[in-house]
Amino acid sequence: MCGIIGKAGVGNVTPELLEGLGKLEYRGYDSAGIAVLRNGRPERVRAVGKIANLRDALDKTPLEACVGVGHTRWATHGAPSEANAHPHNSPDGKFTLVHNGIIENADALKRTVLADDKEWESETDTEVVAHLLQKFYTGDVVKALAETQKHLKGSYALGILCADYPDTIFAAALGSPLIAASVEDGSCIASDVGAIGGTLSEVYKIENREICMLTRDEIRFYTPDGEPCEKATVTVVPDALSMDKGGYEHYMLYEIMQQSSAVRKTLEPLLAGDFDLGFDDAFVRDGLKEIRVVACGSAYHTGLAAQLLFERFCRVPCRAEIASEFRYADPVVDEGTLTVFVSQSGETADTLAALRLAKERGAKVLSIVNVRGSAIASESDAVVYTNAGREIAVATTKAYSAQLAVFYALAVRFAAARGTIDEARRAELTHELAALPDKIQEAIDRAEAPARKLAETMAATQDIFFIGRRLDFAASMEASLKMKEISYINSQAYAAGELKHGTISLVEQGTPVVSIAMDGGMSDKTHSNMSEVRARGALTVAVTGDKNADAFADADVLLTMPDTDEWFTCSLAVIPMQLLSYYTAKNRGCDIDKPKNLAKSVTVE
Ligand code: M6R
Numbered sequence: 001m002c003g004i005i006g007k008a009g010v011g012n013v014t015p016e017l018l019e020g021l022g023k024l025e026y027r028g029y030d031s032a033g034i035a036v037l038r039n040g041r042p043e044r045v046r047a048v049g050k051i052a053n054l055r056d057a058l059d060k061t062p063l064e065a066c067v068g069v070g071h072t073r074w075a076t077h078g079a080p081s082e083a084n085a086h087p088h089n090s091p092d093g094k095f096t097l098v099h100n101g102i103i104e105n106a107d108a109l110k111r112t113v114l115a116d117d118k119e120w121e122s123e124t125d126t127e128v129v130a131h132l133l134q135k136f137y138t139g140d141v142v143k144a145l146a147e148t149q150k151h152l153k154g155s156y157a158l159g160i161l162c163a164d165y166p167d168t169i170f171a172a173a174l175g176s177p178l179i180a181a182s183v184e185d186g187s188c189i190a191s192d193v194g195a196i197g198g199t200l201s202e203v204y205k206i207e208n209r210e211i212c213m214l215t216r217d218e219i220r221f222y223t224p225d226g227e228p229c230e231k232a233t234v235t236v237v238p239d240a241l242s243m244d245k246g247g248y249e250h251y252m253l254y255e256i257m258q259q260s261s262a263v264r265k266t267l268e269p270l271l272a273g274d275f276d277l278g279f280d281d282a283f284v285r286d287g288l289k290e291i292r293v294v295a296c297g298s299a300y301h302t303g304l305a306a307q308l309l310f311e312r313f314c315r316v317p318c319r320a321e322i323a324s325e326f327r328y329a330d331p332v333v334d335e336g337t338l339t340v341f342v343s344q345s346g347e348t349a350d351t352l353a354a355l356r357l358a359k360e361r362g363a364k365v366l367s368i369v370n371v372r373g374s375a376i377a378s379e380s381d382a383v384v385y386t387n388a389g390r391e392i393a394v395a396t397t398k399a400y401s402a403q404l405a406v407f408y409a410l411a412v413r414f415a416a417a418r419g420t421i422d423e424a425r426r427a428e429l430t431h432e433l434a435a436l437p438d439k440i441q442e443a444i445d446r447a448e449a450p451a452r453k454l455a456e457t458m459a460a461t462q463d464i465f466f467i468g469r470r471l472d473f474a475a476s477m478e479a480s481l482k483m484k485e486i487s488y489i490n491s492q493a494y495a496a497g498e499l500k501h502g503t504i505s506l507v508e509q510g511t512p513v514v515s516i517a518m519d520g521g522m523s524d525k526t527h528s529n530m531s532e533v534r535a536r537g538a539l540t541v542a543v544t545g546d547k548n549a550d551a552f553a554d555a556d557v558l559l560t561m562p563d564t565d566e567w568f569t570c571s572l573a574v575i576p577m578q579l580l581s582y583y584t585a586k587n588r589g590c591d592i593d594k595p596k597n598l599a600k601s602v603t604v605e
Contacts, residue, residue: 001027001028001074001076001100001599001601001602001603001604002027002028002071002072002073002074002086002098002099002100002101002191002603003024003025003026003027003071003072003100003191003192003195004024004069004070004071004098004099004100004157004158004159004178004189004190004191005017005020005021005024005069005070005071005159005188005189005190005191005195005196006068006069006070006098006159006169006188006189006190006214007067007068007169007183007186007187007188007189008066008067008167008168008169008186008187008188008214008215008216009066009067009183009185009186009187009216010066010185010186010216011066011185012064012065012066013036013065013066013067013068013186014034014036014058014062014063014064014065014068016197017034017068017069017070018034018051018054018055018058018070019197020070020190020195020196020197021034021051021054021070021071021072021195022051022243023192023194023195023243024072024190024191024192024195025050025072026392026394026599026600026601027072027074027100027191027192027599027600027601027603028072028073028074028075028599029049029050029051029072029073029074029594029599030048030049030073030074030075030080031046031047031048031049031072031073031075031080031081031082031084031086032046032047032049032050032051032053032054032070032071032072032073032085033045033046033047033054033070033071033073033085033086033087033098034046034054034058034068034069034070034071034087035063035069035070035087035096035098035161036063036064036065036067036068036161037065037067037068037096037161037163037166037167038063038065039166040163040164040166041163042087042089042093042096042161042163043063043065044063044087044096045057045058045061046082046085046086046087047082047085048080048081048082049080050594051072066167066186066216067161067167067168067169069087069096069097069098069159069160069161069169069189070087070098071085071086071087071099071100071159073085073086074599076102076125076604077102077106077123077124077125077126078122078123079123083121083122083123084122084123084124086098086099086124086126087161088121088122088124088126088127088129088130089121089130090130090131090133090134091117091119091130091131091134092134093163094133094134094137094162094163094164095130095133095134095137095160095161095162095163096130096160096161097126097129097130097133097158097159097160097161098158098159099126099129099156099157099158099159100156100157100176100177100178100191100603101154101155101156101157101174101175101176101603101604102125102154102155102156102604102605103125103126103129103152103153103154103156104125104153104154105151105152105153105154106124106125106128109128109132109151110128113132113135113151114128114131114132114135117131125154129148129152129156129158132147132148132151132152133145133148133160136148139164140226141160141162141164141168141170141213142170142211142213142222142226145160145170145172145211145226146211146222146224146225146226149172149174149209149211152174154174154175155174155175155176155349155603155604156172156173156174156175156176157171157172157173157176157177157178157191157206158170158171158173158178159171159189160172167216168213168214169187169189169213169214170211170212170213170214171189171206171211171212171213171214172206172209172210172211172212173206173207173208173209173210174207174208174209175349176191176603177191177192177205177347177375177603178191178205178206178207179191179192179193179196179203179204179205179206179236180203180204180206180212180214180219181193181196181200181202181203181204181219182202182219183196183197183200185216186216187214187215187217187218187219188214189206189212189214193236193373200236201236202233202235202236203233203234203236204219204231204232204233204234205234208224209224210222210223210224210229210231211223211224211226236373243392246258249586250393250582250586250592250593251391251392251393251593252393252395252397252486252592252593253582254393255391255392255393255397255398256397256398256444256575256578256579256582257444258388258389258398259397259398259401259402259440259441259444259575260437260438260440260441260444261437262386262387262388262389262398262399262401262402263401263402263436263437263440263571264437265387265388265389265402266385266386266387266388266402266405266406267405267409267433267434267436267437268387269387270384270406270409271409271430271433271434275384275409275413276382276383276384277366277382277384278364278365278366278381278382279338279364279382281413281417283364284413284414284417284418285417285418285419287335287336288316288336288338288414288418289316289317289336289337290316290317290318290319290333290336290337290338291306291310291316291317291318291319291337291338291339291340292318292319292320292321292326292333292337292338292339292340292358292363293306293307293318293319293320293321293339293340293342294320294321294322294323294326294339294340294341294342294351294354294355294358295320295322295323295341295342295343295348295351296322296323296324296343296350296351296602297396297481297602298344298396298399298400298478298481298482299342299343299344299348299351299396299400299403300320300321300322300323300342301400301474301477301478301481302342302368302400302403302404302407302474303320303321303340303342304320304473304474304477305404305407305471305474305475305570306318306320306340306407306410307319307320308470308471308474309407309408309411309567310411310414312470313411313415313420313421313567314411314414314415314418314420315418315420316414316418321354322350323341323348323350323351323353323354324350324354324605326354326357327350327353327357331357331358331361333358333361333362333363334361334362334363335362335363335364337358337363337364338363338364338366339354339355339358339364339365339366340366340367340368341354341355341358341365341366341367341368341369341376341380342367342368342369342403343367343369343370343374343376344369344370344371344386344388344391344396344399344400344403345370345371345374345600345601345602346367346369346370346371346372346373346374346376346377347371347374347375347376347601347602347603348376348601348602348603349602349603349604349605350602350605351376352375352376352379353605355367355379355380356379359379359381364381365379365380365381365382366380366381366382366383366384367382367383367384368383368384368385368403368406368407369383369384369385369386370385370386370388370390370391370399370402370403371390372385384406384410386399386402386403386405386406387402388401388402391600392593392600393592393593393600394485394486394593394594394595394598394599394600395482395485395486395581395592395595397482397578400478400574401440401571401574404570404571405433405436405571408433408436408567408568408571409433411567412426412429412430412433412567428565429565429567432564432565432567432568433568435564436564436568436571439562439564439571440571440572442562443561443562443572443575443576444575444579446559446560446561446562447559447561447575447576448579450557450559450576451559451576451579451580451582452579452583454541454557454559454580454583455582455583455584455586455587456587457512457539458487458489458512458580458584458587459487459584459587459588461489461510461511461512462489462490463489463490463491463492463506463511463512464480464483464489464490464491464492464511464512464513464514465480465491465492465493465494465499465503465506465507465511465512465513465514465533465538466479466480466483466491466492466493466494466513466514466516466577467493467494467495467496467499467513467514467515467516467526467529467530468493468495468496468515468516468517468519468522468526468573469495469496469497469519469522469525469526470519470521470522471518471519471566471567471569471570471573472496472516472517472518472519472522472526472569472570472573473493473494473495473496473516474570475516475518475569475570475573475574475577476493476494476514476516477493478570478574479493479514479516479573479574479577479578479580479581480492480493481493482574482577482578483577483580483581483584485595485598486581486582486585486590486592486595487581487584487585487588487590488585488588488590488595488596489584489588496515496525496526496529497525497529499529499532499533500529500532504532504533504536507533507536507537507538508536508537509537510537510538511533511537511538511539512538512539512541513530513533513538513539513540514541514542514543514577514580515527515529515530515540515541515542515543515552515555516543516544516573516577517530517542517543517544517548517552518543518544518545518561518569518570518572518573519566519569520545520547520548520566521566523544523548523551523552524551527551527552530542530552530555531554534554539556539557540554540555540556540557541555541556541557541558541559542555542557542558542559543559543561543573543576543577544558544559544560544561545560545561545562545563545564545569545572546560546561546562546563547563559576561573561575561576
């Protein structure tokens with residue numbers, strides 16, 4: 001995953017590189033490093049852990065030069081150590097480079113083309129690129145890079161310094177995002193436009209093995225074969241990347257608190273009928289044979305809810321699919337299939353690959369994305385943006401809620417187009433949807449104190465189970481992921497009726513089992529399942545709507561949320577669960593915004 005940045009400028013570029021790396025830290029924080037060329041000699045400083053550690057290291061060993069590259073790492077090959085931290089050098093010290101992506105054939109290259117190379121500084125796949133450049137270099141970096149690329153399989157965005165070109169950065173990319181841009185005092189590359197300071201609007205997207213050469217005064221492009229070529233800029237509207245925490249201790253809590261507004265801003269245009277789906281209601285009524293929702297992690301969990309909405313309420317077959325499975329499943333999709341790709345970042349490698357496959361096979365491609373101009377958004381037939389604002393905490397909250405809201409609006413529209421609801425029901429649902437942001441706020445206000453209190457008990461537990469049926473099961477999946485990703489407690493979600501088919505054997509005296517029962521049509525059944533675990537000593541926590549509160553009064557801990565329509569319950573069920581995870585993680589002293597081993601944007605498969 002990793003983030004890379006580089007600048008050929010006028011003054012000392014290190015402070016800017018460091019600041020840019022801070023903005024790229026969402027892509028990984030296992031280690032970080034910067035290299036510069038000073039008087040034609042590469043100098044680098046690297047540190048294990050977050051950018052703050054690199055900053056400290058740079059205080060002790062300052063780097064000052066007007067050309068440099070930087071990297072923040074999410075480890076794929078080799079432990080998060082200083083030796084494995086980028087930038088990496090070629091054995092002769094001529095090349096120094098940073099890389100985002102994975103060189104899939106690194107081991108094969110070491111056995112073949114690079115079989116004579118015995119000196120390896122690191123366990124990374126990246127180092128082979130430095131060795132290949134050295135091998136093919138005869139004075140022309142562009143030619144060496146063209147030859148090197150012929151040997152590389154996988155994905156990469158590369159920023160390269162060469163000691164013989166003291167004022168230049170070379171760059172190339174395949175399947176990993178990389179932009180180049182002219183700024184007031186030089187030229188930059190970065191994995192994300194947001195990492196470059198100032199107000200950029202025109203950038204070059206480096207793609208398909210293109211080679212780029214940047215000096216402070218110009219940016220030149222070359223074909224994969226190393227021939228000079230012209231390239232046009234694209235206009236970007238970078239998302240404002242505010243690092244403000246709104247006065248909260250963590251981004252995650254701030255983002256939980258922003259959910260009402262995120263959902264309101266997402267729904268506003270949709271409730272006003274402002275959909276650009278790339279197809280019309282006639283297709284939804286007559287042409288639509290099947291929907292596949294494809295995504296990863298929490299975004300996939302919104303698909304679990306969408307699957308029920310589209311099948312139960314719109315009577316169209318729908319399956320939620322994990323993108324990393326879909327892309328290799330040889331799926332049967334065609335022009336009657338609507339594939340919906342859901343992603344906060346718009347960059348998730350598996351989701352993007354799945355999208356390309358669906359497109360290739362002729363399916364309609366709609367995406368629900370938060371980051372404007374991201375790869376998934378750009379490659380879709382149509383995009384519905386979630387207007388959640390940039391999300392910084394690794395654990396998603398407001399983007400998840402906004403994605404759900406888009407599915408609600410789509411489901412109401414599809415149901416109306418297919419005639420599975422009448423006008424009166426449509427008006428009722430639309431009215432309830434408009435009320436959802438306020439109900440989310442009420443849910444937050446109600447859940448905050450009890451979730452914080454319950455978290456005192458949860459912090460000491462080893463295992464937690466979340467159970468629910470239908471939409472409550474979809475909410476349980478999300479609740480469980482939230483808990484495990486930030487508190488490191490082993491948590492599992494089960495369809496409530498499935499528990500007794502094996503998992504109930506794990507329930508012991510005091511094991512917390514959270515029953516989500518917001519779906520009125522299923523609450524009796526879920527209550528029975530709650531009783532079953534209680535009979536085996538579980539600590540029972542129930543999440544339900546006001547209407548069902550009496551039925552769950554026997555739970556050890558009862559969290560009641562405002563009632564809403566059956567279609568929209570997921571949005572309210574997750575609120576106390578997000579808060580519970582947050583406070584549990586806080587009580588356990590976890591690094592809430594940057595949990596171990598994770599990154600915000602998963603750009604490798
Ligand atoms: O950027 P995306 O929405 O495509 O990311 C998908 C998942 O990586 C993401 O939802 C992940 O599961 C979150 N950390 C969950 O909180």
